[in-house]
Amino acid sequence: MISSPFIPRVPLSSSSSSSSSSSSGPVMLPYLSNYPRPKRNDFKSRNLAFMPLKCIHNSRFDSSSESDARLPSFSASCLTATEATLASSDLVADRLRRVVAEFRSLPEPIDRVKRLLHYAALLSPLGDSARAPENRVTGCTTQVWVEAELDKLGRVRFRADSDSEISKGFCSCLIYMLDGAEPEEVVKVKSEDLADLNVGLHGKAHSRVNTWHNVLIAMQKRTTALLAGSE
Amino acid sequence: MPSTLLQLCCSAMETLAPKLPSLKVLNPSSSSSSPSCSTARSSSSLRAGLRRPFSLSISASAVREGDPAVGSVSLGHVTRTDFPILHQEVNGSKLVYLDNAATSQKPTAVLKALQNYYEAYNSNVHRGIHFLSSKATDAYELARKKVAAFINASESTEIVFTKNATEAINLVAYSWGLSTLKPEDEVVLTIAEHHSAIVPWQLVAQKTGAVLKFVNLDETESPDIEKLRQMLSRKTKIVVVHHVSNMLASVLPIEEIVLWAHDVGAKVLVDACQSVPHMAVNVQDLDADFLVASSHKMCGPTGMGFLYGKRELLSAMPPFLGGGEMISDVFLDHSTYAEPPSRFEAGTPAIGEAIGLGAAIDYLSGIGMQKIHEYELELAKYLYENLLSVPNIRIYGPVPSGNTNRAALCSFNVENIHPTDIATFLDQQHGVAIRSGHHCAQPLHRYLGVNASARASLYFYNTKEDVDDFVRALNDTVSFFTSFK
Numbered sequence: 001m002i003s004s005p006f007i008p009r010v011p012l013s014s015s016s017s018s019s020s021s022s023s024s025g026p027v028m029l030p031y032l033s034n035y036p037r038p039k040r041n042d043f044k045s046r047n048l049a050f051m052p053l054k055c056i057h058n059s060r061f062d063s064s065s066e067s068d069a070r071l072p073s074f075s076a077s078c079l080t081a082t083e084a085t086l087a088s089s090d091l092v093a094d095r096l097r098r099v100v101a102e103f104r105s106l107p108e109p110i111d112r113v114k115r116l117l118h119y120a121a122l123l124s125p126l127g128d129s130a131r132a133p134e135n136r137v138t139g140c141t142t143q144v145w146v147e148a149e150l151d152k153l154g155r156v157r158f159r160a161d162s163d164s165e166i167s168k169g170f171c172s173c174l175i176y177m178l179d180g181a182e183p184e185e186v187v188k189v190k191s192e193d194l195a196d197l198n199v200g201l202h203g204k205a206h207s208r209v210n211t212w213h214n215v216l217i218a219m220q221k222r223t224t225a226l227l228a229g230s231e
Numbered sequence: 232m233p234s235t236l237l238q239l240c241c242s243a244m245e246t247l248a249p250k251l252p253s254l255k256v257l258n259p260s261s262s263s264s265s266p267s268c269s270t271a272r273s274s275s276s277l278r279a280g281l282r283r284p285f286s287l288s289i290s291a292s293a294v295r296e297g298d299p300a301v302g303s304v305s306l307g308h309v310t311r312t313d314f315p316i317l318h319q320e321v322n323g324s325k326l327v328y329l330d331n332a333a334t335s336q337k338p339t340a341v342l343k344a345l346q347n348y349y350e351a352y353n354s355n356v357h358r359g360i361h362f363l364s365s366k367a368t369d370a371y372e373l374a375r376k377k378v379a380a381f382i383n384a385s386e387s388t389e390i391v392f393t394k395n396a397t398e399a400i401n402l403v404a405y406s407w408g409l410s411t412l413k414p415e416d417e418v419v420l421t422i423a424e425h426h427s428a429i430v431p432w433q434l435v436a437q438k439t440g441a442v443l444k445f446v447n448l449d450e451t452e453s454p455d456i457e458k459l460r461q462m463l464s465r466k467t468k469i470v471v472v473h474h475v476s477n478m479l480a481s482v483l484p485i486e487e488i489v490l491w492a493h494d495v496g497a498k499v500l501v502d503a504c505q506s507v508p509h510m511a512v513n514v515q516d517l518d519a520d521f522l523v524a525s526s527h528k529m530c531g532p533t534g535m536g537f538l539y540g541k542r543e544l545l546s547a548m549p550p551f552l553g554g555g556e557m558i559s560d561v562f563l564d565h566s567t568y569a570e571p572p573s574r575f576e577a578g579t580p581a582i583g584e585a586i587g588l589g590a591a592i593d594y595l596s597g598i599g600m601q602k603i604h605e606y607e608l609e610l611a612k613y614l615y616e617n618l619l620s621v622p623n624i625r626i627y628g629p630v631p632s633g634n635t636n637r638a639a640l641c642s643f644n645v646e647n648i649h650p651t652d653i654a655t656f657l658d659q660q661h662g663v664a665i666r667s668g669h670h671c672a673q674p675l676h677r678y679l680g681v682n683a684s685a686r687a688s689l690y691f692y693n694t695k696e697d698v699d700d701f702v703r704a705l706n707d708t709v710s711f712f713t714s715f716k
Binding site: 109114163 | 648
């Protein structure tokens, strides 16, 4: 089976307070409205929150931007005061919870794929040089590329891209969760945790074409290699 | 209420049409399915009807015995009642299964044969003297005879059971290839071969120093058989070609290729995975030296394939795998080997699966391979012509014409939409099962300048309605992705 952004169309008990969007409504980032606004005086993050969606997801693969290292490039809306004070381990878990909550709030499969396509649009494309064979994620039916780098604070910065819009959406979510995290936290995430995302998995099976699983494993392998290299 | 009546009407059509002449007008084989039924198809009561077609379902064998009314009912409508799996909903929609080139569904007759084997006479073969073992051995060897008769092998000992067609090709590569090929010898293949027909020969070429030579496509997007002919020489030791392409839907003239190959002293291995399930294949007419096929693509169980090899070739070939069953005598320092086919069937074989394959062959033969082939040619044309209506579509392989028939499958891409995204949406929004990816034919995709394609592949239990549903769903899918951009 292919990796799918849907699961069967059954009502889901939402674990989120965010509202369910209709299939005809505009694609929104629920946490833009449902999470507290940043309290700290971070003009950069606040400005990002009001930028057009297409502009938010600027790639920040620049390891010199130390101040941004813990700030996921996924969306400025994630830059809440709560998150700013979380330890790295809490950061990844918190982001995972948010993504799970968001997709669980969408009972209609078509809404979940729309959301994925929306996130795909937020992901900056990789240049041709980064779309190199050594960056390919193996095992996907689509082409997926992942780049990883340690920044000056020793955190892992990820970039990813795909020739499939749905796979790109998966990548976008994974980058939101893992970009800027401590390497130890990246390797700790289990693919089973992603099953709760209610998107991209048929049951909890590990399909060889499961993009969630394959991209996560690729990110973890690259992280392990970076750690080994830095030692 | 009118809607209920409509639902009943359509539901009845699905299950009763083969028996009711008065429903001829609703027969979708005329390619103009009733719009009202299309509308009602999404109703829940209809779905319930589809999930549990009531017991009046008519088996292919019953129909063959001759109800005059069935003359106007397509083979697909008649036979789909034999396949319980087809009558279900997937993701809230009626299942439209169009991934038959990957694997076929199994009729009740095959399911029953498997169940009966395990319930009534499961036992190991060839070595027991008790009743059950004797019965299992008889059934296992009867299945070999059925396969031999199905492809017209001259004797059943020319049939080796393998776990799939891939293993059958590996058997030839490792046994015949390793013992025969020398440095500079040539193996001729086409770029349209399945990976399972390429990789074993790469491995053997690396060990022997033999050279692989590949034939490209011609302007019709079929393998260039003139180039293939020119490529043959005394250096050629074996030609490894598909019969029907799993991506291009093209059909190779195996008889001619065999003649040319034999002229230069080369053997021919035919990958018949996409032909044996769909048409009458006669190995003696083809004069092929080796031919492989797979049970699960022809209504049989998985875990079962077969190799046909000419008796004199198999007899001269060394074993591939060692173990029980394939030996004559075992000493501590050496062993002597059984005659084919046992020589190549080390260990306990897939007994139930072989018996299931035998049941599948009975089922297919009951319908008639010529009838299946003719119906699929009609479906192939219908699929190709209707797919062309989808905007910005590119269908791979030859254009059907008077002289060029295509198999009932289409690999395609729609501009700017990834085939996996298409397949995902078709599955989840429309219950349509197609394949996406490289279909184990990466060199061919590379040649065509694409990384992946989508593929819809039909079998005799599909109908023109299935094609209509698929094309409608594909148009919706294209609209969705286009609008989102």
